[in-house]
Amino acid sequence: AKGLTVEVHEAGIWSEQGELGFSDSGGRQSTFIGAEKKTVPVTTIDDVAAGRSVTMIKMDVEGAEVQAIAGGRQTIGECKPKLFVAAYHYDVDLFRLPLLLWELVPEYKIYLRKHPYVPAWELNFICIGR
Structure with missing residues (x-):
């Protein structure tokens, strides 16, 4: 799309910068939580955004959503x-x-969406400001 900026960051998203163990076994079993298979760099949403305006974040980070949101508190709260x-x-x-x-954006309307495809567990929150 015209005017769309895409950046690639070869890092996982987490609550702080550093390195974490990662199990890349594929599917739902890929995780940072309790993993030791290989080490990968991690960064935060706030560091990636670097104070720029952010209009959309899609997040499926294999169980690290709480940590990813914690690392994006400033960006999510302000933008x-x-x-x-x-x-x-x-x-x-x-x-x-x-x-x-x-806590970050009290005015968010939050919807729970069940997607009609396999895998059957696919549930997502859609958050939209009022």
């Missing part, structure tokens, strides 16, 4: 981007992710 966030990695995320996002 109030539309969000598309995976909700299916942990049962508790159905409650903790909206509560965390409402």
Whole structure:
């Protein structure tokens, strides 16, 4: 699309910069949580945004959504981007992710969307400012 800027960052998204173990076993089993298969660099949404205006964030980070949101507190709180966030990695995320996002942007309308395709577990939050 005209005017669209895309950047590639060869790093995982997390709550802080550094390196983490990563299990790249594929599918739902790829994870940073408790993984030790290989080491990969990680960064934050705030560092990637670097103070620029952000209008949309799509996030399916294999169970690290809480940590990714924590690393984007400033960007999400200030820019109030539309969000598309995976909700299916942990049962508790159905409650903790909206509560965390409402702490940052109380005016978010948050919708839970079940997608009609395989894999059947695909649930996402769609967050839109009022």
